[in-house]
Amino acid sequence: MSLNSIIQYFVPKDRKFFPLFEKASGNLIDLAEALNELVNTPDIEKRKKLTQDIEKLEHIGDDITHLIFLEMGKNFITPFDREDMHSLASALDDIADYIHGSAARMELYKIIDITPPIIKLAELILQGCIEVNKAIEELKNLKNIRLITDSCVRINSMENQADLIFDRAVADLFEFEDDAKTIIKYKELFAAMETATDKCEDVANVLETILVKNA
């Protein structure tokens, strides 16, 4: 083992891990943007294409998550506690899963009529992913802790808004929709979208745990 490879081994883990986390959070922005495009186009063919794009992006996310886990196996020293890096990678992966799940349900359940709460939830998911990405980009130099906590605060506020919209949307279904099948379908879609925002909050929680430990 050369001195170089020893240094390789002990020093630049940050250069390995941080770009992977940034790839994962950057991919979330692509996913959330595709979801927003999907819920804002009336063109059924274009929707189909966007749903396929979202599926591809979700696979890319899976590959990035897998690489992070592989790197954790290979590196003795990691920039943060292993369990926190594991939780962070999992939470980022979960966001991708629920964005994909939202798009998949629209297609599977043949939901054609995109209602205002769907559009609003998609917007909130995008906001959440942008803040998640910002916070992740600040992780590598923990000097701007304030920027990370600010993003966490905005993520929490976004999640609260999504909760309210979800509650109102379900209540409105009960009030104004008489077909039980339609109620169940939309409720499932709202739930997938709302869970995507919950997973953004999970990311914020892991980030706060990392900050507490490394402050």
Place this chain on the structure above:
Amino acid sequence: MSLNSIIQYFVPKDRKFFPLFEKASGNLIDLAEALNELVNTPDIEKRKKLTQDIEKLEHIGDDITHLIFLEMGKNFITPFDREDMHSLASALDDIADYIHGSAARMELYKIIDITPPIIKLAELILQGCIEVNKAIEELKNLKNIRLITDSCVRINSMENQADLIFDRAVADLFEFEDDAKTIIKYKELFAAMETATDKCEDVANVLETILVKNA
């Protein structure tokens, strides 16, 4: 930094953390009592008022949770492992969320007819919160470990009962209720209440983890 403030910093973390956890668990009893009052009054105006009270209590709970996280950021030494304190604070917060969620669903879904399983689940939630509070109060002096494990056993038994009531209540909905919308509404309400008891069990699990580590 005076000697006093150094001692401040290193010694009396128990005096800071334990009162906050006790506030959080005491607040849960207030929440559970308000929920029981809510499901036992036929007066619609009084129900509205109690739902607002529950919302306020939930905000108080949020503030306490936030204070616990702040203190963890400021204190180098904590009475237990940070991750366990984090999990404990989160689980206490989750109980408050689901009690509030139960009350909110009754109002949002305009559930007027309070059926026996709703009343029984509210009772079990209160029992659970009382045991959670007892166990938390014993945490500061880990000499009465038996009292804590006894509370944990009672919490687990309460959660098992809630599971059975939930299962039976949903089966009865399918058997005796023909309106699908009504089935979905009540099922959602039962689920929120049952999840509140699951979160009590989460608290018991964290407490057991803390005991295992500090035995």
Place this chain on the structure above:
Amino acid sequence: MSLNSIIQYFVPKDRKFFPLFEKASGNLIDLAEALNELVNTPDIEKRKKLTQDIEKLEHIGDDITHLIFLEMGKNFITPFDREDMHSLASALDDIADYIHGSAARMELYKIIDITPPIIKLAELILQGCIEVNKAIEELKNLKNIRLITDSCVRINSMENQADLIFDRAVADLFEFEDDAKTIIKYKELFAAMETATDKCEDVANVLETILVKNA
């Protein structure tokens, strides 16, 4: 304290913990086999009997989980990190709960007509439990890490298949079933079965965490 009992205390924890974990994972195979028998017999009386068997097996699982937690309290040294052993025992217990929950829902909701996705999900659950058991048996000598990671890969692939079957099955309910009550019942059953496969994936995730730490 004799020298013998001191050695007892420090050395052979592996001989205590591993057999318990193997009992838990072996019990899962019994549970999954009973579930498969249940969904493949048209005989209502035999189904009733198998549902009772599953309930008994689930209680056995609870007892094993409890023993693992007891041993963790008694043993200062554990073969892996306490939190990982805790997560592993909990995830194994969760699989048992959801297999039992699936059988219980069939009985409670009076689901008589066993459809193809139910049979397929039961098969996948059995495959998952067999892989979980294989991986657990390899844990005691971490020399065959490859065998464990191979099982984890197969568990993840099984879980992906279960996801697809779940999505398709729910979409088909919306497409071909008009009775909302029937839709809700089957959807709940599919969800319990699909969650059992999620919990197998949780086991795989804990195992990967253990491998990462002990590699």
